[in-house]
Amino acid sequence: MKVLNIKTFLLILAASVSFISCDEGGNPEAGGTKTKDFAGDWHIIALEPDGETPAYGGDYNLFTTYNAASNDENFWIDDHDSWMVIKTKVQVTDFKNLTFSGQPDSEELYGEGTVTVTNGKIIKKAAHSFGGHVVDSIYFEAEFDWDPGIIYKFAGHKRTGFLEDEL
Amino acid sequence: MKKIFYFILAIVTVSCSDTTTEDISRVTNYPVITLNGESLMILNQGDTYTEVGGTALEGETEIDLTLKGTVNTAVPNVYKIIYSAINVDGFPASKTRTVVVLSTTPSAINLEGTFARGSNINNITRLADRKYMCDNAAGYTTGDENNLKMIFYNVDDTKIYAPYQENASDTDISAESNVGTIEDEDNFNWIIYASSFYGTATRIFTRQ
Numbered sequence: 001m002k003v004l005n006i007k008t009f010l011l012i013l014a015a016s017v018s019f020i021s022c023d024e025g026g027n028p029e030a031g032g033t034k035t036k037d038f039a040g041d042w043h044i045i046a047l048e049p050d051g052e053t054p055a056y057g058g059d060y061n062l063f064t065t066y067n068a069a070s071n072d073e074n075f076w077i078d079d080h081d082s083w084m085v086i087k088t089k090v091q092v093t094d095f096k097n098l099t100f101s102g103q104p105d106s107e108e109l110y111g112e113g114t115v116t117v118t119n120g121k122i123i124k125k126a127a128h129s130f131g132g133h134v135v136d137s138i139y140f141e142a143e144f145d146w147d148p149g150i151i152y153k154f155a156g157h158k159r160t161g162f163l164e165d166e167l
Numbered sequence: 168m169k170k171i172f173y174f175i176l177a178i179v180t181v182s183c184s185d186t187t188t189e190d191i192s193r194v195t196n197y198p199v200i201t202l203n204g205e206s207l208m209i210l211n212q213g214d215t216y217t218e219v220g221g222t223a224l225e226g227e228t229e230i231d232l233t234l235k236g237t238v239n240t241a242v243p244n245v246y247k248i249i250y251s252a253i254n255v256d257g258f259p260a261s262k263t264r265t266v267v268v269l270s271t272t273p274s275a276i277n278l279e280g281t282f283a284r285g286s287n288i289n290n291i292t293r294l295a296d297r298k299y300m301c302d303n304a305a306g307y308t309t310g311d312e313n314n315l316k317m318i319f320y321n322v323d324d325t326k327i328y329a330p331y332q333e334n335a336s337d338t339d340i341s342a343e344s345n346v347g348t349i350e351d352e353d354n355f356n357w358i359i360y361a362s363s364f365y366g367t368a369t370r371i372f373t374r375q
Contacts, residue, residue, distance in 0.1 A: 131307070132284075132368040162366035164307055 033067035035075040044156030046084045058083045085110045098122040113145040127157035131164035196226035198252040198260040212271040223252035243270040243323035270323035282372040297321045312337045
């Protein structure tokens with residue numbers, strides 16, 4: 001009886017080993033981040049509060065928006081330390097209408113000051129790239145601690161990667 | 168008991184043996200298609216289109232060549248005949264012959280002159296009644312080295328087409344247009360499919 005039990009046990013073991021030993025686990029679903037609709041490269045120009053004059057005579061610069069490590073409503077706005085010098089975390093306020101804003105006086109990591117981002121919005125297929133392609137537009141306002149009371153307006157469009165659209 | 172032990176040992180040792188790639192590699196010859204005649208044919212309305220075909224080779228062996236598309240020379244348009252073949256392992260290849268049938272009515276629209284896309288200039292010169300040359304087909308920054316110099320055709324005063332041209336720019340970009348639209352003598356638009364640099368925006372030109 002005892003021998004039989006061991007035999008049965010070993011047979012089941014052998015069978016299960018042979019069935020599962022080569023299981024590769026399939027292809028895992030990669031999925032996307034929570035803020036993937038907000039993420040990407042942008043060509044953005046900083047404007048004076050009048051919404052027309054380029055701030056400090058600047059031009060379009062490359063900005064990048066990307067998810068925060070927490071993978072929630074937080075994401076980063078980053079101008080790669082180029083013109084207005086902004087790298088700060090903002091929060092999605094509406095995932096459907098693609099709006100966002102930051103906390104008042106959020107940390108700004110390049111200048112080590114603070115910035116308040118407001119009225120952020122992405123509109124799908126609402127802008128043209130430099131080469132004339134229809135792309136998403138982005139807009140937000142920012143007030144920096146080094147210029148209190150002045151709300152700069154940032155407006156731009158999605159980068160396509162086509163060389164004719166590059167800066 | 169010992170038997171069972173050996174049985175399990177055998178299962179464990181052979182269950183993951185990786186012999187799936189042994190002795191199965193061999194050469195596959197991709198199909199190589201050669202067209203008889205030119206890959207671009209410009210005909211006049213009413214001309215006869217003769218299908219001269221082509222050949223498909225898999226290594227040294229000739230294989231079946233499939234033709235798709237027709238040409239109606241009574242109707243001015245841009246026609247594409249696609250020649251395709253699949254080799255024994257299922258690898259496909261294809262080549263395209265473009266047949267442009269031009270209207271024989273003397274064109275009522277003369278596109279010669281200076282056109283602009285935004286502030287970018289595209290100079291167009293007339294080579295024949297329906298044949299033109301332009302120096303900035305994509306309407307990029309005037310004078311840029313990537314500007315496309317392309318020959319194009321006014322097919323029937325409503326359609327415009329620039330056939331595939333290799334090294335159309337000084338930077339060796341090859342390009343072709345879609346069948347674009349002539350709105351009137353002062354306005355036309357098309358899409359340029361280029362080998363690099365350019366995207367596929369609709370490019371709208373207006374006479375200066």
